[in-house]
Amino acid sequence: MRLEVDDDELAACVSCGLCLPHCPTYRVTGEESASPRGRIAAMRAVHAGAEAGPAFTSFMDLCVQCRGCEAACPSGVPFGRLMEGARRTLVAERRYQPWWRRAGYRLLGHHRLLLAASSAAALAQRAGLVPARLGLPRLPVRRPRLDASGTDAWLFTGCVMDAWMRPTHAAALRAMEATGAGVTPVGAGCCGALAEHAGLAEVAGGQAARVVASMTGTAPVVVDSAGCGAVMKDYGRLLGTPGAQAFAGRVMDVSEWLATRPLPTGRRLPLRVAVQDPCHLRHVQRAHAHVRTVLTPYVEEVVELDDDGLCCGAGGAYATVHPDMAARIRALKLEAIAGARPDVVASSNPGCAMHLAAAGVVVRHPVEIIAEALGGPEALGG
Amino acid sequence: MRTLLEDLTAALGAGAVKGDPLELALYARDASVMEGSAGCVCFPTDAAQVQAVVGVARAHGRSVVPRGSGTGLAGGAVPIGKPGAEPVVVVTTRMNRILSVDAAARTAWVEPGVLNLDLSRAVAHLGLHFAPDPSSQQACSVGGNVANNSGGPHCLAYGVTTAHVLAVEVVLSDGSVARLGGTDPDPTGYDLRGAFVGSEGTMGLATAVLVRLTPLPPAVRTLLADFPSAESAAETVSAVIAAGVVPAALEMMDQRITVAVEDFVHAGFPTDAAAVLLAEIDGLPGGVDAAVATVVELARRHGARQVRVAADEAERALLWKGRKSAFGAVARIAPDYYLHDAVVPRTRLSEVLQRVYEIADANHVGVMNVFHAGDGNLHPLFLFDRRVPGALERVHEAAGEVLRICLDAGGVLSGEHGIGLEKRDYMPLLFSEDDLAAQDALRRAFDPERLFNPDKVLPSGSRCGDIRSLPEGVWV
Ligand SMILES: Cc1cc2nc3c(=O)[nH]c(=O)nc-3n(C[C@H](O)[C@H](O)[C@H](O)COP(=O)(O)OP(=O)(O)OC[C@H]3O[C@@H](n4cnc5c(N)ncnc54)[C@H](O)[C@@H]3O)c2cc1C
Numbered sequence: 079m080r081l082e083v084d085d086d087e088l089a090a091c092v093s094c095g096l097c098l099p100h101c102p103t104y105r106v107t108g109e110e111s112a113s114p115r116g117r118i119a120a121m122r123a124v125h126a127g128a129e130a131g132p133a134f135t136s137f138m139d140l141c142v143q144c145r146g147c148e149a150a151c152p153s154g155v156p157f158g159r160l161m162e163g164a165r166r167t168l169v170a171e172r173r174y175q176p177w178w179r180r181a182g183y184r185l186l187g188h189h190r191l192l193l194a195a196s197s198a199a200a201l202a203q204r205a206g207l208v209p210a211r212l213g214l215p216r217l218p219v220r221r222p223r224l225d226a227s228g229t230d231a232w233l234f235t236g237c238v239m240d241a242w243m244r245p246t247h248a249a250a251l252r253a254m255e256a257t258g259a260g261v262t263p264v265g266a267g268c269c270g271a272l273a274e275h276a277g278l279a280e281v282a283g284g285q286a287a288r289v290v291a292s293m294t295g296t297a298p299v300v301v302d303s304a305g306c307g308a309v310m311k312d313y314g315r316l317l318g319t320p321g322a323q324a325f326a327g328r329v330m331d332v333s334e335w336l337a338t339r340p341l342p343t344g345r346r347l348p349l350r351v352a353v354q355d356p357c358h359l360r361h362v363q364r365a366h367a368h369v370r371t372v373l374t375p376y377v378e379e380v381v382e383l384d385d386d387g388l389c390c391g392a393g394g395a396y397a398t399v400h401p402d403m404a405a406r407i408r409a410l411k412l413e414a415i416a417g418a419r420p421d422v423v424a425s426s427n428p429g430c431a432m433h434l435a436a437a438g439v440v441v442r443h444p445v446e447i448i449a450e451a452l453g454g455p456e457a458l459g460g
Numbered sequence: 461m462r463t464l465l466e467d468l469t470a471a472l473g474a475g476a477v478k479g480d481p482l483e484l485a486l487y488a489r490d491a492s493v494m495e496g497s498a499g500c501v502c503f504p505t506d507a508a509q510v511q512a513v514v515g516v517a518r519a520h521g522r523s524v525v526p527r528g529s530g531t532g533l534a535g536g537a538v539p540i541g542k543p544g545a546e547p548v549v550v551v552t553t554r555m556n557r558i559l560s561v562d563a564a565a566r567t568a569w570v571e572p573g574v575l576n577l578d579l580s581r582a583v584a585h586l587g588l589h590f591a592p593d594p595s596s597q598q599a600c601s602v603g604g605n606v607a608n609n610s611g612g613p614h615c616l617a618y619g620v621t622t623a624h625v626l627a628v629e630v631v632l633s634d635g636s637v638a639r640l641g642g643t644d645p646d647p648t649g650y651d652l653r654g655a656f657v658g659s660e661g662t663m664g665l666a667t668a669v670l671v672r673l674t675p676l677p678p679a680v681r682t683l684l685a686d687f688p689s690a691e692s693a694a695e696t697v698s699a700v701i702a703a704g705v706v707p708a709a710l711e712m713m714d715q716r717i718t719v720a721v722e723d724f725v726h727a728g729f730p731t732d733a734a735a736v737l738l739a740e741i742d743g744l745p746g747g748v749d750a751a752v753a754t755v756v757e758l759a760r761r762h763g764a765r766q767v768r769v770a771a772d773e774a775e776r777a778l779l780w781k782g783r784k785s786a787f788g789a790v791a792r793i794a795p796d797y798y799l800h801d802a803v804v805p806r807t808r809l810s811e812v813l814q815r816v817y818e819i820a821d822a823n824h825v826g827v828m829n830v831f832h833a834g835d836g837n838l839h840p841l842f843l844f845d846r847r848v849p850g851a852l853e854r855v856h857e858a859a860g861e862v863l864r865i866c867l868d869a870g871g872v873l874s875g876e877h878g879i880g881l882e883k884r885d886y887m888p889l890l891f892s893e894d895d896l897a898a899q900d901a902l903r904r905a906f907d908p909e910r911l912f913n914p915d916k917v918l919p920s921g922s923r924c925g926d927i928r929s930l931p932e933g934v935w936v
Pocket residue numbers: 093094095096490491525526527528529530531532533535536537552572593594595596599600601602603604605606607608609610611612613660661662664665666667787788876877880913
C-alpha cells in the first residue's frame with residue numbers, strides 16, 4: 079500500500095533513537111511499535127509493500143500526534159506530516175475512522191448545533207443522566223457573552239472550547255483589551271485540527287476554509303487554544319492557496335501576541351505557577367517561551383516541570399479514543415507536577431486543561447491568571 | 461509441543477511477548493545500518509522473567525539477543541539467525557526502575573532499562589550524576605552502556621563506563637543469576653565484573669547494575685574556539701594536554717558537521733570555521749578560572765580566530781546539544797550515514813584527518829568529522845543515500861580504507877561503539893588467532909553454548925570453523 083507521504087521525508091529517519099524518550103507512548107510501553115522510530119519503520123515497510131494489517135493500523139492509531147519526536151529529532155524528520163499522510167491513506171483504503179468518529183468530527187464544524195448539543199448535555203448532566211466515567215467536565219448551561227471592542231485583532235473562539243470554556247475567551251478578551259487593543263471575537267466552528275489529525279483531509283479542509291473566510295483583512299488572528307493555533311498556522315499547506323498562506327502568517331497564540339504588547343500593570347498574585355507546555359505550542363508552534371514572559375509579572379513564581387515537555391496524553395480527541403493510554407501518559411505528567419509543587423498549573427490548551435483537571439489538578443489558562451491579576455469589573459469566574 | 465510464542469507467552473503474559481511479523485520487523489535493526497530478523501520479542505520486568513525466557517529459548521534452540529534502547533551503532537542488538545531459528549530479542553525497557561540510591565556511598569542499584577540521562581536527572585537533587593555521557597545519553601540505557609562500555613565527551617576526565625560500574629547482576633545461559641563485583645573497592649578473586657562490562661550482550665543479560673555516582677562539579681565553564689584549519693585545532697588539543705590541563709571534555713567538529721549542527725540548534729556555531737573545538741573545564745572555581753585562561757591562551761596562540769566562553773547554563777546546554785546531536789543532524793544533508801569509530805594517537809589526528817578526506821574524495825562519498833579529540837577518538841561520518849545503486853559499496857570501501865590507515869597509525873578498532881556485528885570480521889586485523897582463542901575461551905566460560913548474541917564480537921569461524929550464513933543486507 080503506497081502511503082500518501084513524501085519519499086524523501088520518509089527516508090530522512092536514520093533510526094538513531096534520540097526521539098524515543100520524548101515520545102509519550104514509548105515512555106509508557108517501552109515498545110518500538112509505540113515509538114516514532116518504530117512507527118516510521120512500520121510506514122516504510124508498508125510503503126514498500128508489506129501487508130498493512132490491523133497491527134499497522136493500531137501502531138498508527140496509538141500515536142498521540144504530540145510531535146514531541148519532531149522537536150527532538152536532529153535529522154529534521156517531519157513526523158507530523160508523515161503520520162497525517164499515513165492516516166489519510168488508512169482512511170481512504172481501510173475505512174480507518176468508523177462512521178461515528180467521522181460524524182463527530184463533522185459536527186464540530188456546525189457551531190450552533192454543537193452549542194445546542196452541549197447545552198442539552200449540560201442539562202442531562204445536572205439531571206444525573208451522564209455517566210461520570212465519560213470524564214466530561216461540568217458543562218455550562220449558560221455562557222457569558224463576548225462583545226467586540228474594535229478591529230486591532232481577532233480572537234478566534236473555536237468549537238468545543240467555546241461551548242465548554244467560554245470564560246477563558248472572556249479572560250483572553252480582558253487581557254488583550256487591557257493592552258489598549260480593540261478586539262473582535264469570531265466563532266466560525268472548528269479550526270479543522272481534529273479532523274486533520276484523524277486523516278479526514280476533506281472535512282478538515284472545509285472547516286479551515288470557513289475559518290479563513292471569517293476573519294478578513296490584515297489584523298492578527300489571536301488564538302487561545304494551542305491545538306487550534308498550530309493547525310491555523312499551517313493552513314497554507316493544508317489549503318494550498320495564497321490566501322490561506324497569508325492568513326496563516328497572521329495567526330498568533332494569545333501569549334505570543336500579548337508578549338508583543340506593552341503589558342498592563344496588575345496585581346502580583348501570591349501563586350506558584352507551573353507552566354505545562356501544550357505539545358502544539360511547544361513542539362509545533364515552538365512559541366511556549368512567551369507564556370513565561372507574560373505570566374511572570376503577575377504571579378509570585380513561575381516554575382518549570384522537569385519532564386522536557388513530555389505530552390500529557392490529552393491529544394485533542396485522543397483521550398476520548400484511547401482513555402487508558404491517555405491516563406497512563408497523564409500519570410507521568412502528574413508525577414512531574416507533584417515534583418514542582420505548584421499552587422496552580424497554567425495550560426494554554428483546553429484539551430490538556432480538561433484532561434489534567436479530570437485527575438484533580440488545579441489548571442487555569444494563562445490568560446485567566448492574567449485577567450485575575452488585572453482585576454476589573456468582568457465576572458470571570460468559570 | 462507448544463510454539464516458541466506460546467511458551468514465552470505462558471511465561472510472561474500476553475502483553476509482554478510480540479510475534480506479529482510487522483512488529484518483529486521493528487526490532488530488525490538498531491541505530492547501525494545492519495539488519496537481521498527476530499523470532500520473537502519479549503519484555504520481561506524482572507530477573508525471574510529473564511530466567512524464564514532463557515529457559516524457553518534454550519528449550520526451543522533459539523539464541524537470546526539482549527536489547528536496551530537500540531541506539532547501538534555496531535549492530536550489537538541486531539538479531540541474527542537462520543530462517544526458522546531467529547533469536548529471541550529480550551528488551552529491557554520495562555526493567556527501568558531505580559532500585560535504591562545510597563547518597564552517602566554515592567552508589568545506586570538500577571535496572572538495566574533505566575535511561576542514562578534519566579538516572580542523572582533522578583539523582584541531581586543530591587548533587588550527583590552518572591558520569592558516562594554518550595551523545596545518545598537521553599535515549600540509551602544503562603544496560604546498553606555497560607554492555608558496550610560506552611564513553612562520551614566527559615569520559616576524558618571521568619573515564620568510560622567501566623570506571624562507574626561496581627557490580628552487575630547477570631542472568632547466565634544456564635538460567636542462573638550471578639552477582640559479579642561488589643561494593644568493595646578491590647574485590648577478592650577474579651574481576652568478573654570487568655570481564656562482563658563491554659561484553660556486548662555475549663556473556664549474559666544484566667538485570668541490575670550497581671553504578672557509582674559522581675558529584676556534580678562545583679564550577680563548570682564551557683568554551684568554543686574556532687580555527688582556520690583542522691591542524692591548528694588538533695595542535696591546540698595536544699598543547700592543552702601537554703600543558704597539564706585535563707579538561708572534562710575536549711571535542712572537535714569539522715566545518716561540514718558544524719554547518720549541519722548549527723542548522724538544527726541555532727547556537728551560534730561559526731559555520732565558516734574550518735574546525736571548532738568545544739572544551740569544558742570543571743572543578744573548584746579558582747582552578748577552573750586558571751585552566752580556562754590557559755586553554756584560551758593556547759587556542760589563540762595556535763591561531764584560533766575567536767574563543768567564546770558560554771555566559772550561562774542555557775548557552776552551555778545549547779552548545780552541548782549541538783555537539784550531541786551531531787550524528788543525527790547529518791541526516792539533514794543525506795538520508796543515510798555510516799559512522800566510523802576509530803582511535804588514533806592524538807599526535808597523528810590531523811594527518812589521519814587529511815587522509816580521511818582524501819579517501820572519501822577518491823571514493824566519491826561525502827564525509828564529515830566529529831572527534832572526542834582529547835582521547836584521539838575519531839568519528840568520520842560517511843554520507844550516502846542507500847537508494848542510489850553502488851552508494852553503499854563505495855562507503856563500505858572507504859570505511860575499510862579508513863580503518864586500515866587508523867590501524868597503521870597505531871590506533872585500535874573501536875573507540876567506544878563496540879565491535880558488535882559490524883566490526884566482527886575485522887577483529888583478525890588486530891588480534892592473532894591465539895588472542896582470539898583466549899577471548900573465546902573467556903566467553904565460553906560464561907556462555908558455553910553461545911546462547912547469548914552468538915554472532916557478535918568474535919568471528920564465529922575462529923573457533924570451530926562453522927561459518928554462519930548472514931542474511932542479506934547484513935554488512936560486515
Ligand atoms: C546519535 C548517537 C550518538 C551516540 N554517541 C555515543 C557516544 O558518544 N559514545 C558511545 O560510546 N556510544 C555512542 N552511541 C552508541 C550507543 O548509544 C551506545 O553504545 C549505548 O550504550 C547503547 O545503549 P542501548 O541501550 O541503546 O543499547 P542497545 O543498542 O540496545 O544494545 C547495545 C548492546 O548492548 C547489549 N545489551 C543491551 N542491554 C543489555 C543488558 N541488559 N545486558 C547485556 N547486554 C545488553 C546488546 O545486546 C547490544 O550488544 C551513540 C549512538 C547514537 C545513535
